[in-house]
Amino acid sequence: MSRLQESLEQGKFTITGEVGPPKGVDLHHCMDEEVSYIKDRVVAINVTDNQSSVMRISSLSICALLAQQGLEPILQITCRDRNRLGIQGDILGAYVLGIRNILALTGDHNTAGDHPDSKPVYDLDSVSLLTALTSLKNGKDLAGEELNGIPEDIIPGAIVTPGADPVEMQLIKMEIKIEAGARFFQTQAIYDPKVFESFMNKASRYKVPVLCGIVIIKSAGMAKYMNNFVPGVQVPDTMITPLKEASKEDRPKKSIELMAEFIKEVKPMCQGLHIMAMGWERYVPELLDICDL
Amino acid sequence: MVVSVPKPAEELLEMLDGYKNMFIVACGGCPVGCDSGGMKRVDELTEFFPQNGKEVTGNVLIDFLCNKALVGSKLIYHLKKLKKSQAVLVVSCGIGVQATGKMVDIPVVPANDTLSSQGMQGLWPSSERCAGCGTCYLAFTGGICPITSCSKSLINGMCGGQHDGKCEVETERDCGWNLIYLRLKEVGKLDNLKKIPHLRDFRKMDVSDKERHTTRWALEKEVIYEAPKQSSEKEEA
């Protein structure tokens, strides 16, 4: 059983982190800095898959390196770049390298990234990818063919956006994802405890663990960018104004304070946190200390 | 010619599950040319449904269902029967089903799977698009095509990129899944989303050799293809 699964099943407040593979083969920043800052404070680490449709080292390779170091990776798989043969092959490949946790995503469209002229695949999507994971876990591939050696310990996960409008559609899709086999959810970033609470009031009836998504806001500029360009994310003015007023040196401290306040409020509502530090991994231990986590 | 083939009878019954009756709207264009529509099919369907516990409230054959204005102007004469109906079964390509869906306020159900719109011959003057996916989903999606209205052709619901009703790909483009959501909510059919099969079958997009050969206008068949063949046979004789 994966450590992530164990933690969730034991009902522990579970914290996961996230790193993005680099573009190019220099792993220093990713492994020696990002990973090393968070590795002792999280149960598992997500590795993004060509995040924002920007080509990088494959998620699978970085996950394998993490597993080799005895760390617990969560392999993110998007459906943008590979069809069902490629994806199923990768899932089995990941399994033999010790990877158990897999997060199923549809994936941003190619036009958002650095290869906008590439062919979008979307043979599968987040839901049918979960169907594939469940099928493989049960010993058959999507074509119904029997597997020789069954990856039965796979833990399929999925994402949900609590701040999306219409949120009803998110909840319907969440239910469809659970039926397809999702065993845990990590959420898109959310900053308003009230919005999260009303989402959890509806989502908790599914009885599947939800890890609240935390993207550390580094500056007022970043907050504004997220409000304008990241769907389903709304950073409230009560967070933007203090960051704007803080001096440059004080900003990380202020930001950590604000995030800690938010975490304290949402902690009783959910089963854990998914922290996306986006370059501020070094502040994660401090943030968790303040929250007694 | 837009190539379409009749959906299997079981699938029609499945899609119409929960509806007591339906009105049939049929296209007098391409489906006539590829033997998947026209009055012949309407007669077959009108006989088939009552045998399976469903009433057919009436029917109309309209030339070119892809022309919304024409569809609207003809349906006006059938308002009484439409008001009594719970659904509209549309015998046409995917475009005709979508166009009809925009003209009525009850659910539309496709009677055909569309395989190809290459070599298009209908009017297709408006915004609806059909990519010939071969597994018409319109019965589930409120008459709005998920394949052509969603930039990723998703069949399992909205992705995380929807923003203010627009698609992540283009700020001005409506998110197809938001349109589908709004429509299904309006007609009280959000539960449909849970009925869509998770996987697409891409083989269905392929137009088999047989379909290629039956895809000509009846007229063309006789005048251009059959006539010269007959005369050359005669010459040989």
Ligand code: SF4
């Ligand atoms: S779902 Fe869309 S692409 Fe597929 S047959 Fe229907 S209208 Fe055409």
Ligand code: SF4
């Ligand atoms: S935003 Fe809407 S239309 Fe665009 S890819 Fe996502 S679901 Fe499809």
